[in-house]
């Protein structure tokens with residue numbers, strides 16, 4: 001029984017790559033050794049990098065300006081300057097905070113996309129941080145002043161103040177949470193990743209609709225059962241938000257270079273230390 005299942009698992013399988021646009025087979029059929037959970041036909045979506053962030057940055061900046069305008073309007077409603085608006089002041093206060101939030105969230109997404117299409121240089125660390133995390137910084141600018149001014153106000157009625165502050169704090173958390181770039185990339189990261197993908201393969205990388213990383217090996221265990229594969233160069237992967245290489249590809253190929261590429265800097269440092277220690281041991285043995 002065990003023998004049969006193991007034989008079954010190792011049956012070679014042809015995995016066909018079919019271009020989603022042309023319907024034609026795009027790569028030679030690939031033989032894999034594990035027949036379980038393998039997609040027999042794979043639709044390949046070829047993705048071309050644009051390399052151009054287009055109007056994302058100017059639109060993001062315009063939206064941030066809009067966010068600040070809504071923040072000021074919220075404050076003017078709160079302190080009674082805009083008392084002529086019809087209806088309850090609290091409704092207007094919440095409405096302006098929500099409009100502020102919408103501007104901040106959309107601007108943050110556009111800014112992050114622009115940074116993945118056209119990454120800023122890492123040469124100046126401060127400048128790189130400011131450019132990478134501008135969305136998060138401006139989210140704070142769009143809500144922290146209004147929160148502080150509402151908290152320090154002594155004249156407004158208690159309920160408007162309480163609900164206004166709660167709404168603005170929630171908006172701050174959502175705005176910053178969606179605008180922080182948790183995986184910021186630099187122009188140097190992109191150049192290095194491109195070099196590695198060319199050095200280790202054809203320069204083509206693969207990713208799936210919901211995966212967070214790109215793969216150097218189209219038969220990687222992490223994507224072997226995916227029927228839809230996106231393929232392109234590293235820049236196309238970065239533009240699609242896949243800015244890190246997969247770690248499984250390394251184990252499958254058995255390539256040290258690939259392992260080195262996929263491992264984190266910490267792991268790299270670890271491996272180097274161990275290698276150094278081993279060399280020292282060997283040298284000590286020889287000396288003895």
Ligand SMILES: [Zn+2]
Nearest residue numbers: 215220246249
């Ligand atoms: Zn992989």
